Amino acid sequence: MRPLRYSINVTLDGCCHHEAGLPPDEGSMRYWTAQLERADALLFGRVTYEMMASAWQKPATGTWPDWMEDWQKPFAETIDRAKKYVVSSTLSGVDWNAELVRGNLAQAVQRLKQESGEGLWVGGVTLPLALADLGLIDEYEFLVQPVLAGHGPTLLAGLRERIQLELVDRQEFRSGAVAVRYRPKRVTA
Numbered sequence: 001m002r003p004l005r006y007s008i009n010v011t012l013d014g015c016c017h018h019e020a021g022l023p024p025d026e027g028s029m030r031y032w033t034a035q036l037e038r039a040d041a042l043l044f045g046r047v048t049y050e051m052m053a054s055a056w057q058k059p060a061t062g063t064w065p066d067w068m069e070d071w072q073k074p075f076a077e078t079i080d081r082a083k084k085y086v087v088s089s090t091l092s093g094v095d096w097n098a099e100l101v102r103g104n105l106a107q108a109v110q111r112l113k114q115e116s117g118e119g120l121w122v123g124g125v126t127l128p129l130a131l132a133d134l135g136l137i138d139e140y141e142f143l144v145q146p147v148l149a150g151h152g153p154t155l156l157a158g159l160r161e162r163i164q165l166e167l168v169d170r171q172e173f174r175s176g177a178v179a180v181r182y183r184p185k186r187v188t189a
Contacts, residue, residue, distance in 0.1 A: 002117040003138035017152035021145030040117035046088040048124030146176035
């Protein structure tokens with residue numbers, strides 16, 4: 001069974017809007033590239049899928065856009081070639097090496113987790129909340145940015161029940177950001 005890892009950038013005050021933290025630097029891009037390389041497939045909701053595709057899908061020309069720095073290209077190549085699953089009831093089709101996931105979310109994700117492999121990676125805001133509520137996330141990974149945003153969507157806002165976590169890894173970056181990975185603590189009766 002492959003684990004499901006929720007990974008996201010978040011500010012110190014819990015904001016997880018993609019523009020609220022620090023702009024990506026070489027260190028954070030290397031980190032996220034390595035994390036994506038550990039995943040067999042990526043799981044996105046519609047909004048995250050469309051946002052990521054607009055930035056990281058290789059253009060039909062086969063050439064990355066001029067705005068992309070050389071140090072961003074390994075991340076772009078990794079996410080571009082990754083297998084993707086998109087949870088959506090409104091999209092009629094997807095491209096970018098993606099497949100639509102429909103129907104019962106818990107059953108669909110359990111099926112994906114039961115396949116062999118290293119793991120699944122989920123990003124975004126809405127889908128991870130639903131997956132956390134269903135108890136399907138095996139690892140939480142946050143790149144905590146040394147920024148106070150003061151507004152925007154917050155991490156797992158509306159979670160139905162508290163999830164107690166145990167720290168499994170921590171890494172500091174020159175930017176002041178800190179990557180932390182946690183696993184849910186298994187409660188024994």
